[in-house]
Amino acid sequence: MNLNAIFLRSFRILLLPFSLLYGLAIVVRNFFYNKKIFQSASFNLPVICIGNLSLGGTGKSPMVEYLLELLHDKYATATLSRGYKRKTKGYALANENTNAIDIGDEPMQFHTKFPNVAVAVGEERIVAIPQLLHDKPGIQVIILDDAFQHRAIKAGLNILLTVYDDLYTDDFFFPTGDLRDQKTSAKRADIIVVTKCPLNLSASEKEEIIKQLNLLENQQIFFTAIQYQTPYHIISKNEKPVSLNDEVLLVHGIANPQPLKNYISEISAAYDEVSYSDHHIFSIDDLKDINKKFAKIQSSNKLIITTEKDAVRLLKFKEQLLEIPLYVLPVKPVFLFDSAEAFNNAVIDFVNSFKKDDTETAI
Template identity: 65%
Template sequence: MNFNIIFTRSIRLLLLPFALLYGLVIAMRNWLYDKKVLRSATFNFPLICVGNLSVGGTGKSPMVEYLVELLQSRFKVATLSRGYKRKTKGYGLANETTTALEIGDEPMQFHLKFPQVAVAVGEERLVAIPQLLHDRPGTEVIILDDAFQHRAISAGLNILLTDYNNLFYNDWFLPTGDLRDERRSYKRAHIIVVTKCPATLGTDEKNKIVKQIKLQEQQHLFFTAIQYGQPYHIITKQPIGITAQQEVLLVCGIANPQPLKDYLTAQVASFTELSYSDHHIFTIDDLKEMRKKYGQLQGINTFILTTEKDAVRLLKFSEALRDLPLYVLPVKHQFLFGEGAQFNQLLHDFVAHSPAAEV
């Protein structure tokens, strides 16, 4: 364990009094909702919530994309996100001229990948849902992105994600840990997905996690691994293969890049990382730094690699990127233990049997 990790953990441990105070506030808020002092609104309409109990990357965006791909052939799907770090306020619906600065990087990613799907943003989801249904009256299901902890709305189906490397039952409140909600809040979920598992996860390890989570009646638990796709050029969409002879410059501004770095370690000869904070808004100076770092690579088989989230924030430099070997690495959830079909059926059944879908 290196010095930086030890130092960070020591600092977070010293912040334990603040974590206790934060946990007390969250517990009181949940108690008020549980006792119905504060009310959760319900809609006679299929709402699917995707969220987690912690900060950091648990794979929410790939899960939203998985749900869109799964449902869009049978139902008219919409997504609703907060639009984190966007430069606008209030409700907004993506259109042909929308940029990531207007709706945020993750909603922009959904919009680019699924242009036929209604992609909306709004901090107050209670207000945004009726506006979205007014703008797109044919909508049959709305996927709420990162909304599990926002109890002002009670979704018909809650999907809770937890990272295999940081399972919620071993975590603690911010800032000592990464929890932004109580551990016991997992009981509100209908489906729990343990994400970022090793593809070789065995049955014994699976059963240990099942035992620790202590599933409630009618809860379903699934396990997924990260599945990386074939990189494609950010502008031309031309694909490229990854080989063991390549040297890569990784441009990355996501919450948890470790799985991606582990993947590159196993796949290419070497890589250099140009790291940014999560949701970083790229500037022209960043682009110059990227070109400089790329020029310093020594190999003859080199290219730049970035994530889909980062790519949507780089597209504003599209003309400058056309001649740069900058490729985007797609990522998906891969269900383990052959349980993907069961997950898919649960989702289809929920939407098909919801009152609005039966009309």
């Protein structure tokens, strides 16, 4: 552990009193919901919630995209997100003129990759869903992105994500830890997905994790790993595999870049990085800094790699990017232990369980 990590951990321990106050507020809030003092609204259509108990990257966006890929050809599908770090407020529905500033980077990513999906944002999801159904009355299923802790809406299917090497059972309330909800809230999940596992996760380690999570009888558990795809140019979309002869400048503004950095180090000759905070809004000066750092790389075999989430925030510099070898690295979750079919069936069965008239969209 380096000195910065030791300092950060020590500093966060000093914040324990704030964590206890925060945790108390969360426990009281959940108590009120559990006792129905605070009411949760249900909608008469399939609502799937993707979320986690902690701050940071657990792989929610790749899981949302996995569900969109699974559902969008079969059902009129919509996603609803908060739209973190967008410059707008309130409800908004993506259209052909929308950009990441309007709706946030992750919703823009969904909108770009799935143009036939209704992509909406709104801080108050209980208000945004009726507006979404008014704008798109044919919607048959809604995917709530990062909404597990938002109990004003009672989703029909709750999918909780937790990272393989940072399980919620090992965490503590923010700011000492990263928990934004209490551990017992995991009992509300119908499905728990352990994300970012090694591809060679053993059956014995799988069983140890299941034992640690202490699932209820009605809960299903799945294990996924990150699978990176072939990079494509941010503008031309031409693909370019990275080889062991290539030197890479990695540009990222994501919550947990370590798996990405590990992967780039494995597939390239060497890499340097330009890192930003999660959901960073890129400026023209940032692009100049990236170009300067890229120019310093001496190899003739060099390229810039960024994430899909970062790419949607860079696209506003379309003209400047035309001649830059900036490639986007797609990612998707792969289910381990041949469990993809079981997961898919659980989701499809849930959606099909709603037999209603298409005009019914009221709470």
